[in-house]
């Protein structure tokens with residue numbers, strides 16, 4: 501792969517570009533595997549970043565995303581709207597319509613979105629909206645506005661993706677449990693992996709999934725959650741060991757409601773940029789049987805994003 505470009509935009513200071521030349525994974529993903537969490541950024545010259553963005557990334561185009569998909573052995577992608585594009589979904593939708601049906605999407609919308617706009621996004625392959633509660637990424641949106649959006653998109657059988665930090669779950673609980681759709685949590689609700697896997701904080705997340713069967717989780721982003729590593733670099737086959745107990749627990753207890761994604765191009769990492777090939781080699785540490793891997797990588801994402809093919 502070539503090096504990331506920047507267009508006319510100036511990247512956020514300290515920005516880490518995605519890893520070029522990822523390893524070929526040693527773990528062979530099952531046929532039809534879906535990378536269910538990834539993004540496109542711009543390119544800024546074609547799809548400008550949103551004025552209200554909290555970071556300016558390097559470009560990460562659909563062509564580069566699909567080259568990575570093929571290199572890693574995946575068949576499909578779910579492209580999630582990144583906050584640097586605000587509620588301007590053009591770059592994400594453009595990626596979907598140029599995927600030969602091999603990508604579906606998750607959008608960010610405002611209350612002002614029209615039914616015709618929702619329908620057009622649906623026709624392009626969008627199947628959900630994302631509500632982001634990570635304060636460094638977005639400004640606050642009132643809950644009544646989000647609930648109104650959730651009840652409107654439910655008519656298209658879309659779901660809601662939620663992104664939040666573990667410490668905020670108690671405060672957000674009532675809102676999340678009032679959502680009328682399937683709810684997909686990004687990155688296991690960002691647990692603090694310094695805390696015990698059976699401690700009160702992660703128990704609350706497990707309870708959230710146990711008591712609400714409409715709640716799914718992405719067991720993604722060990723590179724973001726890990727404190728002790730080791731990093732997925734230089735051929736490391738046992739990366740991010742401190743995240744494994746958390747992700748494995750969720751896969752074991754809720755095998756029919758888990759998804760996995762690369763999170764390429766890995767926005768806002770501060771410490772290191774992982775080798776995506778080695779991230780794929782993390783999967784068998786958290787989904788430890790062929791049956792669990794099939795559910796995580798194929799059956800579950802297909803049920804949620806391509807139900808007409810299941």
Ligand SMILES: O=C(O)/C=C(\CC(=O)C(=O)O)C(=O)O
Nearest residue numbers: 581582583584686763767768
């Ligand atoms: O890519 C992710 O899932 C995580 C992000 C970025 C993000 O959510 C966004 O820009 O929309 C993060 O923690 O900075």
